[in-house]
Amino acid sequence: MKLVTFTHGGSTRAGLLVDGRIADLGPEGYSSVVSFLEAGDEAIARAKAVLAGQGETISVADVKIEAPLPVPPKFICIGLNYRDHAIESGMAIPETPTVFTKYSNAVIGSGDNIEIPSVSKEVDYEAEFAFVIGKRGRNIPKDKWEEYVFGYTIVHDVSARDYQLATSQWTIGKTFDTFGPMGPAIVSKDEITDPHNLRISLELNGKTLQDSNTSQLIFRIPDLVEYLSTVMTLVPGDIISTGTPPGVGFARKPPVYLKPGDDVVVKVEGLGELRNPCVAGV
Numbered sequence: 001m002k003l004v005t006f007t008h009g010g011s012t013r014a015g016l017l018v019d020g021r022i023a024d025l026g027p028e029g030y031s032s033v034v035s036f037l038e039a040g041d042e043a044i045a046r047a048k049a050v051l052a053g054q055g056e057t058i059s060v061a062d063v064k065i066e067a068p069l070p071v072p073p074k075f076i077c078i079g080l081n082y083r084d085h086a087i088e089s090g091m092a093i094p095e096t097p098t099v100f101t102k103y104s105n106a107v108i109g110s111g112d113n114i115e116i117p118s119v120s121k122e123v124d125y126e127a128e129f130a131f132v133i134g135k136r137g138r139n140i141p142k143d144k145w146e147e148y149v150f151g152y153t154i155v156h157d158v159s160a161r162d163y164q165l166a167t168s169q170w171t172i173g174k175t176f177d178t179f180g181p182m183g184p185a186i187v188s189k190d191e192i193t194d195p196h197n198l199r200i201s202l203e204l205n206g207k208t209l210q211d212s213n214t215s216q217l218i219f220r221i222p223d224l225v226e227y228l229s230t231v232m233t234l235v236p237g238d239i240i241s242t243g244t245p246p247g248v249g250f251a252r253k254p255p256v257y258l259k260p261g262d263d264v265v266v267k268v269e270g271l272g273e274l275r276n277p278c279v280a281g282v
Contacts (some may be wrong), residue, residue, distance in 0.1 A: 001049055002185040003032050003151070003185040005109075008045060009209040012066060014062050015048060018183050021057040023050050029230070033068050033186065037150055037236035039135050044155060044188075063257055067109040068153055068186045069132070074238040075102040077128075077157060079170065083241025087138040088251040097219045097227055100170040102157075105279055107182030110274045115178045115281030116160055116260055123258040126244035127202035127210045131221055132186050133238040140229040142222035148234060149221065151188040152195055155241040156181040156202075156266050158258070161250045164273035181266075181276045182239070191270065198269040202246060205263055209256065212245030214268075 002017040011025040014033045028046045030036040036043045069075075079098035080086040086093050106112070116123050134150025157174065158181070164173025192198070195214060202210035219227070224240055249256040258264065262278040 001037065001051065001188045001191070002184075003033055004185045004242055005068050005070060006061040007066060012070075016051060018051065018057065019108070020071070022060060022063055023055070023057050025050070030262065034073065034237035038252055040135060040236075042100070059164050065109055065111070065184050067107045067182045068113060068184070069182065069239055070107055071104045072107070072237050072239045072242060073235050075104070075241075076228065076230075076242045077102060077174065078219065078243045080217050080246040081154065082212060083218055084216065084246040085248065086201045086218075088246050088248070093162055094218065094270065097224060100174060102171070102175045105177050106175045108178050108181050108276070110181065110184040110276065113179065113279045114181065114258065114264070115176075116278055117176050118257055118282045120160035120162055120176070120186070121257070122141040122160045122161040122250060122255070124249040125201060125202055125204060125209070125258055126159055127268075128155040128157050128241045128244050129195070129198060129200055129214050129268050129271075130155040130182065130239050130241040133234045133240070134164070134236055136233065136235050137228050138233045139250055140225050140234070142226040145222040146189065148225060149189055150236070151186045152192055152271055153186045153239070153267075154241070154266050154268050154271050155242060156274055156276065177281070181274055183274055184272055187271050198271075200268050201266070202247070203265045203267075204245050204256070204258075209249070210245050210247035212247075214242070216245060218241060221228040234278065235248045242279055247281075267268055
């Protein structure tokens, strides 16, 4: 199933995306994607019943698809998680996951504008594959990871490099307003045969600048679930973005940075595409 957040008739709620139409989960009692995930197996059973019933649906053309998790409980990001990207960044291959965060002010959906802030001259692009937690857990062994992951989505980890690299702490350069595009949907894990063998790419103004595969991840989903859950309780709706492959702008010669008027598309096999135009911000 493809779980979305959508706005229709002045109300924002959870739904299922099916062949260009939305099955509304509001009448089932799920006003948000987080509430759906929190309900666990019961929600999944109801969703399957909705899909099987083929009741009234709404055309995608008549709704606005929002970020699937407009206010995620936690928005966790992993840095330097593709071997080639660590090398191109001039940094050592990490022996433990590099963790930073974004906040909900950064979250936007597909089609929304990325605002290029006037205070930064080095706004970079980073295509990322993310997974979404569907079950509360702490100290989760890596061989149990599938019990705790609901599904997968796309994240664009927009990064102001001049702010990010000014100190050893990256978060400030990662969480400007609009720097966390995600979506368009959360695809349930049963629809993806192998999350560690998916093509991931990024196009800037029609030119492919990143093109890799999730098989190149240093720390895979089982590793990250185990590592993160030793530190914090993972809860339904937490999103973990697994890092970006090679080809980012600041490592190019000359560097390539985002600017107003640019159009950026991130694609992950089986998850669709996340497209965002760039505009001048404050």
